[in-house]
Amino acid sequence: MLLTGRGARNGFALPLHALRRTTNVLVVVTITFFGLLLVTFLIGRVVPIDPVLAVVGDRATAEVYQRTRVELGLDLPLYEQFYFYAVKVLHGDFGRSVLTSNPVLTDIIRFFPATLELATLATIFGVALGVPLGVLAAANQGRWQDQAIRVVGLLGYSIPIFWLGLVGLLVFYADLGWVAGPGRLDVGYDDIVDPITGLLLVDSLLEGEWQIFLNAVSHIILPAALLGYFSLAYISRMTRSFMLEQLRQEYIVTARVKGLAERRIIWRHAFGNVLLPLVTVIALSYANLLEGSVLTETVFAWPGIGSYITNSLLNADMNAVLGGTIVVGVVFIGLNLASDMLYRSLDPRTR
Amino acid sequence: MKRSAFTIIGGLVLALSGGIAAAATPPDTVVMAKQIDDIISLDPGESFEFSGSEAIGNMYNRLIGYNLKNVSELYGDLAQSWSVADDGKTYTFKMKPGIKFASGNPVTAADAAWSIQRAVILNKSPGFILAQFGFDKDNVAKKVRATDPSTLVIETEKAVAPTFFYYCLTAVVGSVIDMKTAMAHEKAGDFGNDWLKTNSAGSGPYKLRSWRANESYTLEANENYFGPKPKNKRVIVRHVAESATQQLLLEKGDIDYARNLTKDQLDSLAKNADVKIDKGLKGSILYLGLNQKNPNLAKPEVREALKYLVDYQGIQKNIVSATHAVHQSFLPIGFLGAIEDEPYKLDVAKAKELLAKAGLPNGFSVTMDTRSTSPITDIAQAIQATFAQAGVKLEIIPGDGKQTLTKYRARNHDIYIGQWGPDYQDPHTNAETFAMNVDNSDDAKSKTLAWRNAWNIPEMTKETQAAVLEKDAKKREAIYQKLQREHQKTSPFVIMFQEVEVAARRANVDGFVIGPSFDNNLYAGIAKH
Numbered sequence: 105m106l107l108t109g110r111g112a113r114n115g116f117a118l119p120l121h122a123l124r125r126t127t128n129v130l131v132v133v134t135i136t137f138f139g140l141l142l143v144t145f146l147i148g149r150v151v152p153i154d155p156v157l158a159v160v161g162d163r164a165t166a167e168v169y170q171r172t173r174v175e176l177g178l179d180l181p182l183y184e185q186f187y188f189y190a191v192k193v194l195h196g197d198f199g200r201s202v203l204t205s206n207p208v209l210t211d212i213i214r215f216f217p218a219t220l221e222l223a224t225l226a227t228i229f230g231v232a233l234g235v236p237l238g239v240l241a242a243a244n245q246g247r248w249q250d251q252a253i254r255v256v257g258l259l260g261y262s263i264p265i266f267w268l269g270l271v272g273l274l275v276f277y278a279d280l281g282w283v284a285g286p287g288r289l290d291v292g293y294d295d296i297v298d299p300i301t302g303l304l305l306v307d308s309l310l311e312g313e314w315q316i317f318l319n320a321v322s323h324i325i326l327p328a329a330l331l332g333y334f335s336l337a338y339i340s341r342m343t344r345s346f347m348l349e350q351l352r353q354e355y356i357v358t359a360r361v362k363g364l365a366e367r368r369i370i371w372r373h374a375f376g377n378v379l380l381p382l383v384t385v386i387a388l389s390y391a392n393l394l395e396g397s398v399l400t401e402t403v404f405a406w407p408g409i410g411s412y413i414t415n416s417l418l419n420a421d422m423n424a425v426l427g428g429t430i431v432v433g434v435v436f437i438g439l440n441l442a443s444d445m446l447y448r449s450l451d452p453r454t455r
Numbered sequence: 456m457k458r459s460a461f462t463i464i465g466g467l468v469l470a471l472s473g474g475i476a477a478a479a480t481p482p483d484t485v486v487m488a489k490q491i492d493d494i495i496s497l498d499p500g501e502s503f504e505f506s507g508s509e510a511i512g513n514m515y516n517r518l519i520g521y522n523l524k525n526v527s528e529l530y531g532d533l534a535q536s537w538s539v540a541d542d543g544k545t546y547t548f549k550m551k552p553g554i555k556f557a558s559g560n561p562v563t564a565a566d567a568a569w570s571i572q573r574a575v576i577l578n579k580s581p582g583f584i585l586a587q588f589g590f591d592k593d594n595v596a597k598k599v600r601a602t603d604p605s606t607l608v609i610e611t612e613k614a615v616a617p618t619f620f621y622y623c624l625t626a627v628v629g630s631v632i633d634m635k636t637a638m639a640h641e642k643a644g645d646f647g648n649d650w651l652k653t654n655s656a657g658s659g660p661y662k663l664r665s666w667r668a669n670e671s672y673t674l675e676a677n678e679n680y681f682g683p684k685p686k687n688k689r690v691i692v693r694h695v696a697e698s699a700t701q702q703l704l705l706e707k708g709d710i711d712y713a714r715n716l717t718k719d720q721l722d723s724l725a726k727n728a729d730v731k732i733d734k735g736l737k738g739s740i741l742y743l744g745l746n747q748k749n750p751n752l753a754k755p756e757v758r759e760a761l762k763y764l765v766d767y768q769g770i771q772k773n774i775v776s777a778t779h780a781v782h783q784s785f786l787p788i789g790f791l792g793a794i795e796d797e798p799y800k801l802d803v804a805k806a807k808e809l810l811a812k813a814g815l816p817n818g819f820s821v822t823m824d825t826r827s828t829s830p831i832t833d834i835a836q837a838i839q840a841t842f843a844q845a846g847v848k849l850e851i852i853p854g855d856g857k858q859t860l861t862k863y864r865a866r867n868h869d870i871y872i873g874q875w876g877p878d879y880q881d882p883h884t885n886a887e888t889f890a891m892n893v894d895n896s897d898d899a900k901s902k903t904l905a906w907r908n909a910w911n912i913p914e915m916t917k918e919t920q921a922a923v924l925e926k927d928a929k930k931r932e933a934i935y936q937k938l939q940r941e942h943q944k945t946s947p948f949v950i951m952f953q954e955v956e957v958a959a960r961r962a963n964v965d966g967f968v969i970g971p972s973f974d975n976n977l978y979a980g981i982a983k984h
Binding site: 154290292403419 | 480484486488495496503578579581583653665670671693694695696697699703707709855858860900901902
């Protein structure tokens with residue numbers, strides 16, 4: 105996305121080109137970051153919420169209020185506030201969150217893995233089902249399979265996830281008892297696994313805690329499936345339209361005339377060409393999930409980055425909001441770069 | 456491919472379903488689901504939020520406490536006896552002997568003195584509760600001192616009503632902290648503030664095992680506690696923001712207590728034999744603030760008319776039956792001097808008459824800043840409907856809590872639907888905010904609720920200031936009663952409800968005490984059967 109312009113086509117032909125490309129990337133990334141920082145900072149300062157309130161609460165005396173305002177640097181002109189903040193961020197200091205009284209980085213390290221775990225599983229789910237469904241729909245355009253898949257996709261788009269989450273809990277957790285309830289673990293398993301990666305599924309395996317691993321799986325499976333359903337809806341629709349475009353091409357007609365098996369035409373010839381744009385779609389959908397789905401996190405009491413940022417924003421806890429935004433920004437840019445590289449390795453013309 | 460994916464998922468679900476059925480909480484552990492994202496700190500000298508107060512109330516003791524059933528009765532918590540000298544300014548406390556902190560250190564008068572001194576010097580949000588007796592960072596070491604390990608002497612600046620002083624000491628900020636433990640973690644002269652945010656150093660029935668913001672806190676029974684042993688080993692309070700999720704967890708038996716259920720959820724649980732409901736009257740009051748900067752609202756007849764345009768009983772019955780009781784004066788039931796008068800009910804004819812007298816026979820248009828939370832939004836809509844019956848067109852401006860509060864504090868609202876909880880258990884806390892406005896200018900130092908609504912009341916301010924100096928408790932009570940009746944008639948506050956705190960629990964668990972203040976929601980009696 106970000107780098108699919110001229111730079112991408114130059115490939116790795118010459119070291120000089122590679123150098124220039126890297127410089128380009130760095131410049132673009134830096135500008136994007138700076139813009140991100142500035143815009144978020146400004147939004148944070150113009151929202152009609154008093155950040156001092158988040159620190160001292162509604163009852164503080166005028167004196168305490170004023171002192172805190174000065175401590176937070178809110179008495180300075182806006183450009184100075186931004187300068188101080190930017191300098192600190194460049195030194196790797198995101199400041200302290202008012203709400204959690206932790207350094208923002210510590211918070212992010214704690215909350216982000218919960219989201220990462222959820223989003224990764226959801227994306228795996230969405231891709232594993234969404235892509236085949238999209239191909240199937242395109243191959244059977246206009247027939248009942250296509251209609252059925254469209255309905256599935258449409259439902260995924262249009263049902264509020266909040267509602268679906270609650271109904272999912274009601275059916276699979278409360279009624280059937282197939283999966284565990286909200287939260288990442290049962291209460292009895294809290295605080296047993298030491299965080300290594302922060303990903304419970306990985307950490308519990310690394311430490312050989314099978315019981316905890318199973319418990320974590322039974323907790324994550326429902327929210328991951330629901331989020332996965334939403335990315336499935338998106339991915340299957342996009343796959344379908346990419347496939348339809350390819351199936352209309354002349355080389356497909358040629359292949360059919362040559363008498364190739366339909367299965368081979370679809371999977372080898374058409375799908376091979378669909379892979380390219382699909383990578384970008386999947387990367388974007390993954391990035392979206394990594395921002396954290398606030399509603400899902402709320403319903404499932406999932407301590408993720410989405411609810412962290414939202415809660416901080418509603419309390420004008422600007423250090424936390426900015427820190428979170430930077431992380432999400434890094435994720436977006438990182439995934440864009442990754443999909444770019446993948447793009448290049450998949451498309452022989454770009455080599 | 457599609458089929459195989461379904462097979463895999465189906466198999467996984469089936470494989471798991473065996474292992475996790477019938478998850479009950481461990482027998483010696485109490486698990487609660489509650490909205491605890493308001494906690495900023497667990498340092499008693501800093502915490503001023505509802506959830507934080509509750510946790511601290513279970514970990515620390517104060518010098519004196521009050522009987523939860525009869526708030527006017529004080530008892531010694533860490534203090535054995537206390538008295539005030541004839542000058543009305545010198546208080547002497549004798550500490551109970553042989554009490555230890557969770558660390559094993561003895562509780563001494565020096566700890567008590569230090570705890571008050573640090574709260575005053577740190578001067579965080581709740582610091583004023585102690586500082587209002589004339590302490591500041593320069594004089595507090597002299598005015599609050601331990602004369603020997605068991606004697607604490609406190610000199611106040613003015614001779615105030617002793618009850619006023621005692622009740623302020625019962626607040627969370629009056630908690631006695633283990634000086635040695637806290638000072639061992641001091642950083643840059645912070646009196647251990649940074650460490651105490653996430654650790655405890657008290658003598659109460661529990662100590663803090665962990666607090667993870669927005670996630671959970673865990674309290675563990677304190678083996679050195681001097682009172683009756685807690686009936687459980689640990690209490691885990693998990694942050695569950697969504698009340699529907701809390702309900703599911705409770706019905707399923709994965710938690711013992713659900714603390715934030717709505718009226719509808721409580722109604723639906725009434726039929727469930729596995730679930731019981733605990734209730735307790737809280738000091739929090741729900742009111743409308745009418746900004747006197749709005750020329751229509753500034754008319755006395757309009758203020759009175761609006762008090763006749765709220766369907767108190769209807770709202771109570773239909774919207775907040777489980778969580779609020781009708782209450783129309785600024786002191787909540789349970790406070791010295793509280794009155795139960797309910798002079799107002801929905802009376803459209805009377806309101807129309809008053810509006811006509813105010814020169815507004817056809818009503819007027821006005822806005823109300825409303826937090827988008829249940830049940831505030833529903834109450835606002837009910838008020839909108841009854842206001843309309845007399846031609847008052849109410850526009851509801853929805854917003855987030857901090858957002859509407861920012862506007863309210865800047866006096867930019869017309870009407871604000873607000874909630875006010877007392878800071879400590881003395882009537883002065885509410886009298887001060889509802890009936891005192893020393894300086895009505897925009898840059899005033901003291902920004903009480905009366906100030907926020909630009910209500911200029913020099914006379915009533917004097918009366919309120921006098922009430923706090925009255926030494927005779929009976930006379931003091933009478934002053935507050937008179938003040939409230941006058942306030943009911945003239946004030947720009949439509950006081951509507953007093954909060955009832957509700958906790959839904961599994962039927963096999965009981966013993967949770969819901970006291971009048973958040974810091975006396977007590978866990979120690981909770982037992983499983």
